Amino acid sequence: MRPRLDRPGLLFAIVGLAGLALPLVQFKPNRIVPGEGLTLPAALPWGWPLLLTLAAVLVAGCLRWPSVLRLGAAAAGLLTVLLALGAAATHLTPPDDTLARVAPAAGFWLMALAFALMLADALARMNPALWLRWLILAGAVASMGVLLASGALDGVSVMREYAARQDIFLREARAHLTLAFGSLTLALLVGLPLGVALYQARRLRGPVLSVLNILQTIPSLALFGVMIPIFGWIAANVPGAAQAGVAGIGLFPALVALFLYSLLPVVSNTLTGLTGVNPATREAAIGLGLTQPQLLVQVLIPLALPVLLAAVRIVLVQNIGLAVIAGLIGGGGFGTFVFQGLNQTAMDLVLLGALPTIALALIAGIALDLLVRSSRRTA
Amino acid sequence: MIDIQNLTRIYDGRAAVDDVSLTVEAGQIAALVGTSGSGKTTLLRMINRLVEPSSGRVLIDGQDTRQVAPHLLRRRIGYAIQGHGLFPHRTVGQNIATVPRLLGWDQAAIRDRVDELLTLFQMEPDQFRDRMPHELSGGQQQRVGVARALAAKPDLLLMDEPFGALDPVIRAKAQADLRDIQRRLGTTLILVTHDMEEAVTLGDRIAVMDKGRLAQYAPPTEILTAPATPFVRDLIGLDQRPFHLLSLTPAHVLAREGQAEGPALPRDATLRDALAECLWSGRDALPVEGGGVITLAALRAQAAPQARAAE
16 A cells, blocks of 8 residues: 655745754843854754654654544654753753753754644544543643753753742632633623523613624723723722722723623623524423423523533633733733833743643643533533 | 313404304313314414403303413413424423423422323333433324323313324324323313314314304214315315215224125224225225124224215
């Protein structure tokens, strides 16, 4: 049998080979100045054999292989690229030089992308069972944790920035999660009843959804611009408001903004889910003698659950990303690092804010996708 | 006994149901027939207060339905609709258990009742109890829908086009089964249909609805032989009249002494079946199981004089 060409594999190979040709890392005398790009062979003593091995795996990926094999190769490739980055950083940084920085460069990002795509593609082709997907997600998170804790990456610029801010990092991580999950909780507390109310009162649907739609289109910076004076005034003039946490800047307006952005997806999905229930089912339920609350709790909400969970997914992923903007108005979260980094032109610090945000959004997105899937199966 | 008194429902100034009065005796089947928009479904839905009457009242065994909270009233009345309306997220057993659970029966009683009903509807409990509705055929879903309506042993069962979604073969079987079960349980049944044949097959009395008004309420024979208005006659269909009439009587009723060739007709076949068999096999007389024969002449006599007298 003649081996056949695998088109996605070809794409991954092109991306990965381009990555091998480009600089793996950037060596900078200090964290602010632009540095010098070093390719894999230049950055590591055993760079050439490693480069050839990675190139061979990428080229071999152009042919059809069993998905398990591709999965293994992709995971190994991703791990190798990460470890190569860590090793290059340790190798290149002169001992006792606390100023020099070794940052990941275009070559690293492209190779990581190529292997990550290969991994996702192999997983999609294997179409694993639900429990296996959960296991794979947990495994991926755990291995990333082990890798970070092992110290193998400690020489990399982003981790150097982390080391300098360990205590703040934890605090900002907590703030970020508070913003994302807090706004989601608020949106569910308000949005679910509102969606149910709109389902009952058909006439209110148009006006309420229009208002939520308009809210959704206001740029976040403009929203802060409006909220800062309003909440500032309230905090200053309404007795007890400041004690209750109302403030022009900080966590409060950020939470309110994220909450407002979350309302539309929650309300409209609640409505879609409820109206999507078969009218005959609803009619039978009432005809059998279920009361309105029983109808809602026992029939409508369980049947609308997949659509409701889809709303939770949209809102959570959206808010994990949007919460970065809170850094602008002192609301905390990973945005703090992003905006500090931008001010200092320290890209490594920007990455310290951006990478965990992306990781969180990815994990939340995948986990909720799996939840939606399992709810569809039972519904 | 169901006593419907001067029931009226007005929508946007137009009467969907206009001053309808009728009585259904306990244990009887009343079929509400009419074209779409005739108000038959609205009339049915006013009985369990899914639609509130604009005026008039409904008495069930002498009690005014307005004296009971609607959801409590509905738990006492079975309700089955076209497309069954089963809860897709619950098993067959849970679906059937809906009303007993609402009424707070204990677990053991509910389990026994579910198994009893599944058996009654010829579905092996161990095999069907834990299935999901989407795993059933259309006929099985329909049976579960009726079983669910009967779960709390209601004295009254309301059905809105219950067989509308079934194909003709399954429908005939489902109708026969329903009739059996209704006779056995003694349930009073009010059934909405647009199909006169279904009304004739099932109904002890037929109520013909026309533009919200009750055009005629009478036993099938009377509806067929003495239609009260041109609308009723049109609804029966002139070409179908003799066949409907023959389908009301079982074959053995008309069997007389005599000899006939060929295979025998089952005892509970209708005269309509007998006529079809005569025409198809080219015979003038058929033996009937359990003795006697039916002649083509007797069939003609049965179908014709009453009909003609009514003209």
